[in-house]
Amino acid sequence: MSSKPLPALSAFARVWDSAGMLLVLAVLFLGCSLGVDNFLTATNLRGLALAVSTIGMVACTMMFCLAAGDFDLSVGSVVAFAGVLGATVMNSTGSVAAGFAAALASGALIGFVNGVFVARLGINALITTLASMQIVRGLGFIASDGRAVGIRTDALFALGNSAWLGVPVPVWLTVGCFALFGVLLNQTIFGRNTLAIGGNKEAAHLAGLPVTRIKIVIFTLQGLVAAFAGLVLAARMTSGQPNTSQGFELEVISACVLGGVSLSGGVARLGAVVAGVLIMGIVQNAMNLLNIPPFYQYVARGCILLAAVMLDRFKQRT
Amino acid sequence: MAAPDYALGFDGLTMEFPGVRALDSVSFGVRAGSVHALMGENGAGKSTLLKILSGAYAPTAGCVRLGGQPKVFASTAEAIAAGVAVIYQELHLVPEMTVAENLLLGRYPRRGAFLDRAALRAEAERLLQLVGEDIDPATRLGRLPLAQRQMVEIAKALGRGARLVAFDEPTSSLSEKETRRLFAIIRDLRDRGHAILYVTHRMDEVFELCDAATVLRDGRHVVTHDALAGVTRDALVKSMVGRELTNVFNHRPRAHVPGGLAVRGLAGPGLRAPVSFDVARGEIIGFFGLVGAGRTELMRLLCGAVPPSGGEVRVHGAVIAGGSPRTAIRAGLVFCPEDRKKEGIIPVRSVAENINLSARRSRLRAGFFLQNDWERDNAAAQIARLGVRTASPATPIRLLSGGNQQKAILARWLSEQVRVVVLDEPTRGIDIGAKSEIYALIQELAAAGASIVIVSSELPEVLGIADRILVMREGVVAAEFSRATATPEAVLHAALPLTVAPA
Numbered sequence: 001m002s003s004k005p006l007p008a009l010s011a012f013a014r015v016w017d018s019a020g021m022l023l024v025l026a027v028l029f030l031g032c033s034l035g036v037d038n039f040l041t042a043t044n045l046r047g048l049a050l051a052v053s054t055i056g057m058v059a060c061t062m063m064f065c066l067a068a069g070d071f072d073l074s075v076g077s078v079v080a081f082a083g084v085l086g087a088t089v090m091n092s093t094g095s096v097a098a099g100f101a102a103a104l105a106s107g108a109l110i111g112f113v114n115g116v117f118v119a120r121l122g123i124n125a126l127i128t129t130l131a132s133m134q135i136v137r138g139l140g141f142i143a144s145d146g147r148a149v150g151i152r153t154d155a156l157f158a159l160g161n162s163a164w165l166g167v168p169v170p171v172w173l174t175v176g177c178f179a180l181f182g183v184l185l186n187q188t189i190f191g192r193n194t195l196a197i198g199g200n201k202e203a204a205h206l207a208g209l210p211v212t213r214i215k216i217v218i219f220t221l222q223g224l225v226a227a228f229a230g231l232v233l234a235a236r237m238t239s240g241q242p243n244t245s246q247g248f249e250l251e252v253i254s255a256c257v258l259g260g261v262s263l264s265g266g267v268a269r270l271g272a273v274v275a276g277v278l279i280m281g282i283v284q285n286a287m288n289l290l291n292i293p294p295f296y297q298y299v300a301r302g303c304i305l306l307a308a309v310m311l312d313r314f315k316q317r318t
Numbered sequence: 319m320a321a322p323d324y325a326l327g328f329d330g331l332t333m334e335f336p337g338v339r340a341l342d343s344v345s346f347g348v349r350a351g352s353v354h355a356l357m358g359e360n361g362a363g364k365s366t367l368l369k370i371l372s373g374a375y376a377p378t379a380g381c382v383r384l385g386g387q388p389k390v391f392a393s394t395a396e397a398i399a400a401g402v403a404v405i406y407q408e409l410h411l412v413p414e415m416t417v418a419e420n421l422l423l424g425r426y427p428r429r430g431a432f433l434d435r436a437a438l439r440a441e442a443e444r445l446l447q448l449v450g451e452d453i454d455p456a457t458r459l460g461r462l463p464l465a466q467r468q469m470v471e472i473a474k475a476l477g478r479g480a481r482l483v484a485f486d487e488p489t490s491s492l493s494e495k496e497t498r499r500l501f502a503i504i505r506d507l508r509d510r511g512h513a514i515l516y517v518t519h520r521m522d523e524v525f526e527l528c529d530a531a532t533v534l535r536d537g538r539h540v541v542t543h544d545a546l547a548g549v550t551r552d553a554l555v556k557s558m559v560g561r562e563l564t565n566v567f568n569h570r571p572r573a574h575v576p577g578g579l580a581v582r583g584l585a586g587p588g589l590r591a592p593v594s595f596d597v598a599r600g601e602i603i604g605f606f607g608l609v610g611a612g613r614t615e616l617m618r619l620l621c622g623a624v625p626p627s628g629g630e631v632r633v634h635g636a637v638i639a640g641g642s643p644r645t646a647i648r649a650g651l652v653f654c655p656e657d658r659k660k661e662g663i664i665p666v667r668s669v670a671e672n673i674n675l676s677a678r679r680s681r682l683r684a685g686f687f688l689q690n691d692w693e694r695d696n697a698a699a700q701i702a703r704l705g706v707r708t709a710s711p712a713t714p715i716r717l718l719s720g721g722n723q724q725k726a727i728l729a730r731w732l733s734e735q736v737r738v739v740v741l742d743e744p745t746r747g748i749d750i751g752a753k754s755e756i757y758a759l760i761q762e763l764a765a766a767g768a769s770i771v772i773v774s775s776e777l778p779e780v781l782g783i784a785d786r787i788l789v790m791r792e793g794v795v796a797a798e799f800s801r802a803t804a805t806p807e808a809v810l811h812a813a814l815p816l817t818v819a820p821a
Contacts, residue, residue: 188686189678196675199664206623206661207676207730208647266666 021260021275028279032286039289042166049171050236052281054079054245055252056174056274057229059259060181061222062252063273067185068218069198069265070118073129074110075226076248077136080241082107082230084140087149087240096155103227110136111223115216133249140242149240160235170232177225182270194218198265254301255280258308280304325350325513326482327383333366334378335747339537340366343380346532346542348482353504353514355524358534359558359810361776364517367534368484371515372404373397384482403475404484407491409467411474413460418442420459421474445473449503465496472503483507484515489523490610501527519608520815521551533557552807555814559777559806567757567782569801570765574598574785577635578769579651579738581620584629588615590793592629597738597769602760604784605773607813612793613773614656617742620771621653622646633737647676650737654727654744656773658720662727665716669708670697672715672726677733700729705755721752728759739763742773757783777806789813 033040058075065072082103090099110132117128151157162169185191197204197211205211234240259276261268283304287297324347333341341363348354358364369375371382373391381388384400391397397404411420418438419426427437442455451469459467468488475483485504489497504527508514516528524531525546533540533554540557543549578599583592589612597603605613618624620631625641632638633649643653655661664672674693681692697711704725708718715723724744731739741760745753760783764770774780780787787804789797789812797812 187688189682189688190686192671192675192678192688196664196667196671199666200660202661203655203664204675206621206643206653206655208644209675210644262666266664 021258021272021279025275025279025282028282032282036286036289039286044285044289046166046168046171048281048285049174050168051285052277053168053170053174054229054233055248055255055280056277057177057232058222058226058248058252059255059273059277060177060270061218061225062256063181063259063261063268063270064185064191064194064218065222066253066256066261066263067198067265067268068194068215069201070125070215070218071129071253071263072111072114072125072219072222073249074114074132074136075222075252076245077133077140078107078110078223078226079230079233079245079248080243081110081136081140081143082227083234083237083240083244084144084149084242085240086231087151087234088143090151090153090156091149094153096153099153099156100231103231104224107227107230108220108224111220111226112216114223115219118219119212119215137242137246144240144242146242148242151234151238151240156235157238160232160238170236173228173232178270178274185268185270190214190217195266195268198262198267200266250305251280251301254305254308258304258311260311263309276308324348324383325385326515327386328367328380329383329388330380331367331370331377331382332379333363333370333375333537341370341377342537344534344537344539345380346539347383348513348515349530350481350513351508351511352529353508353516353527355528355531356515356517356534357519357524357531357554357558358540359775359777361536362534362558363537364534365486366537368404368406368486368515368517371397371402371482371484373402398478398480401479401481402484403472403478403480403482404486405468405471405475405488406486407488409471411459411467411471413458415459416455417446417453417457417459417462417470418455420470421445421455421477423474425478441477445477446470448476449473450506465492465499468492468500469503472507476507480512482513482515484517486517487519488516489518489520521554522816524554525551535559555807555810559810567779568754568761569783570761572600572761572765572785574601575767578633579771580632580635582630582632584616584619584626584631586615586619586624586626586628588612588793589619591795593795594629595788595795597771599737599767599769600764602764602770602772602783602785604780604787605771605790606775606777606780606787606809607790609775611790611813613790614742615793616790617653617656617740617771617773620646621651621740623653623655647734650735651740652731652734652736652738653740654724654731654742656742656746658723658727658746663715663723666714668712669701669706669715669718669726670694670711673697673700673711673729673733676730696733700733701726703732704729704759719752721748721756724748724756725752728756732763736763736768738769738771740771740773743775744772745774745776745779777810781806781809791815 038044062072062075085106086099086103089102090096114129114132117123118125159169164172193209193214196209197214201211233244255276256273257263258279259273261273283300287300326348329345331341331344344367356364366375370377373394373396376390376392381390383389389400421442422438427434427441439455446453446455449469449472451466453462453466459470488500492500504514518524528546530544531546532542535558576598578601579597582594585592593616607613619626622641622643622645630637633651636649638649638651639645670693674696678688678693681689683689701708701711706725706729707722715726744756760770760772772783781804785801787799787809788795789809791813792815799809
């Protein structure tokens with residue numbers, strides 16, 4: 001019976017909502033092009049694109065996770081573990097396919113287990129994935145005895161270090177992920193159901209959506225894509241490194257939130273997430289070019305995340 | 319009108335919500351040293367009045383008078399400071415804390431910067447004595463039975479200097495013996511000069527405990543009996559229901575074809591006995607009862623939101639595998655929940671999304687990809703058919719009025735092949751214009767052969783729209799009326815608890 005007066009979306013809020021991050025991205029890109037030496041060079045832009053390729057892939061599935069009202073902290077560990085496992089299996093069998101299969105299957109399994117705990121058993125996603133983050137990180141160290149596992153297969157080296165049309169293969173793979181998950185989000189019942197669950201889980205359940213199943217699928221996809229990103233990263237580095245990508249999960253979530261994905265679920269746009277990923281990458285890249293010491297870069301990244309969360313709050317109020 | 323000798327007065331109290339006038343210049347007074355019953359159907363305005371008294375709502379017009387002085391409380395803290403305590407059914411206590419900590423919450427005795435534990439215990443013991451309870455103040459509150467928690471709540475109110483205590487159906491979950499204890503405390507408070515406002519549905523309690531009674535109906539003051547001598551139960555019931563049935567329902571006779579919905583021995587949480595009933599195709603059945611009578615629980619079992627512990631539900635002869643809304647919807651049984659905001663709409667999503675949410679599963683390309691044409695056309699067609707007033711199908715549904723949100727949820731289900739439509743309080747908080755549109759739609763659905771189950775706490779609504787009425791009381795189906803035999807008095811009588819709280 002009680003209800004507050006209806007808020008009307010202002011014209012500014014609507015423009016901001018749909019194109020705000022693209023605008024920020026354009027301004028940032030322009031500013032860096034003009035103000036930062038060596039930014040607008042083919043070599044630098046290629047390096048920039050490569051640097052964000054891993055985050056970009058995982059941001060696709062993290063977007064689904066957040067849109068459904070959950071999140072996943074285990075992705076950084078899965079990236080490292082998949083690289084180590086893939087390298088180990090390739091070295092022992094001599095087969096790239098076997099290494100891929102083992103790494104992807106274990107990534108999907110980790111995601112599936114996360115999903116079962118969160119969706120079926122109702123354990124908080126923070127706790128569940130905090131636990132699996134540590135478990136999987138540990139498994140990576142155990143599998144490699146704490147050392148980098150060098151890859152001796154040329155085929156994998158080609159995957160990480162060749163280019164097509166002047167663009168490195170990992171960047172193409174990231175673009176492919178963006179395209180695939182963009183279609184999944186916007187053009188399929190899976191994407192719409194994900195947003196509905198994040199928007200109101202109880203209403204989605206009463207409307208007959210298979211809430212538990214969809215959440216488990218999302219977490220499984222998340223594990224699968226993180227493992228794939230880990231394999232590509234290992235190919236670039238020509239080794240599986242058990243201590244890589246620490247804090248990676250937070251970078252991915254930052255990029256998504258910067259890209260307007262609501263932490264309370266129900267709202268996600270792929271274009272904005274791409275913008276969020278690129279903004280993070282450009283800031284990092286520009287700071288490197290400007291020789292800002294890494295210690296300060298942490299502070300800057302934290303500030304950006306805070307700004308992104310403030311933005312999320314601001315949007316919820318409008 | 320509230321004369322100065324009233325300890326508590328309500329003076330022209332009016333409360334408006336968008337589209338609804340919950341209270342319409344209500345005036346009456348409560349004397350010090352008396353227990354004053356406040357009665358009325360669900361939605362009569364009792365809860366709103368209590369919320370104004372407690373400072374949770376600020377009235378649109380009018381005021382509360384304490385000792386003749388006009389007061390408008392800006393917050394619950396102001397009301398407490400003025401000596402007003404409202405004891406709700408849902409107690410405002412912290413189960414994890416001790417009894418003493420709860421009693422003195424927010425005003426702990428201190429010695430310097432530290433908590434004075436001895437003083438805390440002593441003060442808690444003093445307060446517990448006021449309500450005659452022998453509880454160790456160091457007990458964790460959550461370990462106490464509900465009745466004792468209620469006593470703690472009363473003691474807490476007295477500790478804050480409450481001179482006016484309002485109770486909101488305090489006996490609804492108490493046993494006979496606990497009720498006696500509570501009555502003794504209330505009488506004791508009265509004898510010590512407190513003014514008591516006592517909201518209840520139970521006639522017997524009114525005559526046993528109360529000195530005076532006021533009846534509200536549709537937000538208006540109907541009558542105040544300053545003494546109850548010579549007032550009969552029938553007279554009170556009559557003043558609660560005596561309202562003209564308007565013709566917004568537009569009820570027409572329809573053909574009833576057997577074999578719509580059949581419920582057999584349905585059992586589960588909230589029901590004290592298994593429930594069986596049938597609804598023919600083209601029939602509208604109404605469920606009436608007081609809040610907490612088990613109607614919503616029954617509907618949630620029916621639609622699979624809560625897995626039943628026994629019984630079966632058949633739609634057109636086929637048993638629904640219970641326990642999930644998904645299977646119910648696929649069998650053609652759809653459910654509009656009572657709490658629209660929490661369980662019906664997806665607030666951040668668009669009106670079109672909310673409409674297409676369920677039915678799109680059978681309109682996909684390759685079983686997976688959205689058909690954009692269908693998505694657009696269905697949303698537009700449903701919006702037009704139901705007259706959903708929205709700026710565009712892409713508008714977030716949370717920006718719509720309650721009535722238009724409800725129409726969008728109905729549109730969600732009209733996009734399906736429905737056989738049974740279950741509506742829990744479909745017109746709650748909705749303005750009269752949208753109401754009559756929803757009534758027309760329900761009639762239309764029934765005429766097209768659907769079986770309709772409608773739950774309502776508004777007696778005129780049930781009487782106006784249903785072909786048959788089942789009355790629930792305390793977790794059981796207590797009575798059944800045909801449209802011809804259902805008089806307001808008879809239906810309300812059947813819904814009211816007969817005795818003082820059964821043990």
